[in-house]
Amino acid sequence: MEPLLTIDQLSKTYGRIRACDRISFALYPGQVLGIIGESGSGKTTLLRAIAGAIALDSGQLFYRRQMGDVLSLTQLSEPRRRILMRSEWGFVRQNPRDGLRMNVTAGANIGERLMDIGQRHYGNIRTEAAQWLAQVEIGEERMDQLPIHFSGGMQQRLQLARVLVTKPRLVLMDEPTGGLDVSVQARLLDLMRSLVRRFQLSVVLVTHDIGVVRLLAHRLMVMQNGQVIEAGLTDQVLDDPHHPYTQQLVSATLTP
Amino acid sequence: MTPPLDKIDIPAKGKPSPEPGFNFAYLDEQTKRSIRRALLKAVAIPGHQIPFGSREMPMSYGWGTGGIQVTASVIGQNDVLKVIDQGADDTTNAVNIRRFFKRVCQVETTESTAKATLIQTRHRIPETPLQQGQIMVYQVPIPEPLRWIEPSEVETxxxxxxxxxxxxxxxxxxxxxxxxxIATAYDYPVMVNDRYMMRPSPIPRFDNPKLDMSPALQLFGAGREKRIYAxxxxxxxxxxxxxxxPFSVESWDKACEFCGATDSYLDEVVIDNDGGRMWICSDTDYCSRRQSEGEDGTTLND
Structure with a gap:
């Protein structure tokens, strides 16, 4: 199988700080890659670099499209990159307020992605939005309400629906469970796991929560000071950590 | 059919202004030239917003400074000017702008749509169909249609x-x-020439179909936002x-009480303290012309 996303020697510095230092990995279709590390370890920078939100210092990114051709993301023009972000990619943000339009209804939030890719039939947009609300376990009666009236967990589920409605092949997630309490987190994780399975999503998941990666990620990368210090199968890395930092990270996690 | 060359109005150059101390049409020649350059660009790319160096005008923003600057740049000695405010020729804004240009250009002014060569407007497009050779100038408060959803100019x-x-x-x-x-009643967004999205200024959506394939040249000026489009x-x-x-325009189940028109945009006017109201044409020129032609609305609504 060919990888969906290939990252080769990606580097990014902020002045003298090396946020990402020669990072390489490959993501295969249907795979969930967890990236874990403490605050400031460069994981969000890595994700933003993949999404094209910040310019790279050096390195290459390749994305294999549906029809099999490979795009070099560093050379892709901005219009094509924006089209790619709207159609084949999705970005789930930590704070749903950044990923949603808070002043338009839940239905419009989901429908916007469809209108972005050219759907112009109100009835169809609405039907599809209702289906996606059901997928993320939000009652249809809340479709015409504003997201500001939703709880944090519901907002995050709505954001998932908004991102997934165009059936992206690659989803980038930046701490999707951050800021939620444990029971809501558990429900969201459960939902995300079933959605990932059902739609065969490929996901790059950035988090600092070991529980989240254990549940969702197939493979795991541990980052510290901008470098990947350990990578492998999630259970392998977490059950038998080799690097002292990973050992410390695993032992620092409370297991009830 | 384009008018013969000697009939085309070339803006007067260096003519002495009727008002001492002021140039013809108030703005200096350099400014008018720079605005005309922006207008040419705007005409070349229909619906695309062109930045221009908006000047201070002897009136506050929101009163049509953008429209006045466009009018001042294209007006010539032989132009006949009509100014509309909310469809009417006799409201404060319309009367004052008309008087202003009369003073600084000494051009002929009119209330008749058919006689005018240059029409500056706020809120309405005349009911009388526009003709080739006429120029419409719109006063625009906010030119950016995407502003409500995206506050960043870079992004829009x-x-x-x-x-x-x-x-x-x-x-x-x-x-x-x-x-x-679709309840958006005015400033209803349009696509121009299948390419650029444009705000048609706060005209009612009733007037949107009149923008399409209009034989007149339509210029839009936003003074505060410093944008021109066409x-x-x-x-x-x-x-x-x-x-x-599908897009639809407003309709009324009433006729104008003065002229009996059923095809024009009607204003609801409160006439007493007991909730009495009447419906009349918002386009005063259209209404009075119909009345002088012998139409009246007295029997229609009974």
């Missing part, structure tokens, strides 16, 4: 460049969701809509 320009107009449909979606139909004659202008909620 990018969205225009890449034709990313999806978010604008969110507004229509919200209208249908809340009201069952629709050249005979350009396709399409109002946004959904496949299952």
């Amino acid at each position: 320009r990018k969205m225009h460049a890449l034709e990313e107009y999806g978010p604008m449909y969110v507004k229509l979606y919200e209208d249908i969701t809340h009201f069952g139909h 629709i050249p004659p005979y350009t396709k202008v399409k109002s946004l809509d959904f496949a299952d909620h």
Whole structure:
């Protein structure tokens, strides 16, 4: 199988700080890659670099499209990159307020992605939005309400629906469970796991929560000071950590 | 049919202003030239917003400074000027702008749409069909149609460049969701020449079909926002809509009480303290012309 996303020697510095230092990995279709590390370890920078939100210092990114051709993301023009972000990619943000339009209804939030890719039939947009609300376990009666009236967990589920409605092949997630309490987190994780399975999503998941990666990620990368210090199968890395930092990270996690 | 060359109005150059101490049409020649350059660009790219060096005018923003600067740049000694405010020729804004140009250009002014060569307007397009050779000048408060959803100018320009107009449909979606139909009544967004999304200034959506394939040249000026855009004659202008909620204009089940018109945009006017009201044409020129032709609305609404 060919990888969906290939990252080769990606580097990014902020002045003298090396946020990402020669990072390489490959993501295969249907795979969930967890990236874990403490605050400031460069994981969000890595994700933003993949999404094209910040310019790279050096390195290459390749994305294999549906029809099999490979795009070099560093050379892709901005219009094509924006089209790619709207159609084949999705970005789930930590704070749903950044990923949603808070002043338009839940239905419009989901429908916007469809209108972005050219759907112009109100009835169809609405039907599809209702289906996606059901997928993320939000009652249809809340479709015409504003997201500001939703709880944090519901907002995050709505954001998932908004991102997934165009059936992206690659989803980038930046701490999707951050800021939620444990029971809501558990429900969201459960939902995300079933959605990932059902739609065969490929996901790059950035988090600092070991529980989240254990549940969702197939493979795991541990980052510290901008470098990947350990990578492998999630259970392998977490059950038998080799690097002292990973050992410390695993032992620092409370297991009830 | 284009008018013969000697009939085309070339803006007067260096003519002494009727008002001592002021140049013809108030603005100096350099400024007028720079605005005309922006206008040429705007005509070349229909619906695209062109920045221009908006000047201080002897009136406050919001009173039509953008429209006045455009009018001052294109007006010539032989032009006949009409000014509309809310459809009427006799409201404060219209009267004052007309008087202003009379003073600084000594041009002929009129209330008749058919006689005018240059029409500056706020809120309405005349009911009388425009003709080739006429110029419409619109006063625009906010030129950017995407501003409500995207506060960043950098981002909206990018969205225009890449034709990313999806978010604008969110507004229509919200209208249908809340009201069952597209309730945007004025400043209804349009696509010009199948390329640029444009705000047609706060005209009622009743007037949107008049923008399409209009034989007149239509110029839009936003003074505070410093933007000029244009629709050249005979350009396709399409109002946004959904496949299952097509664009429609307002209609009334009444006729104008003065002239009996059923095809014009009607204003509801409260006439006493007991809730009495009447419906009359918002276009005063159209209404009085019909009345002078012997139409009257007295029998129609009874």
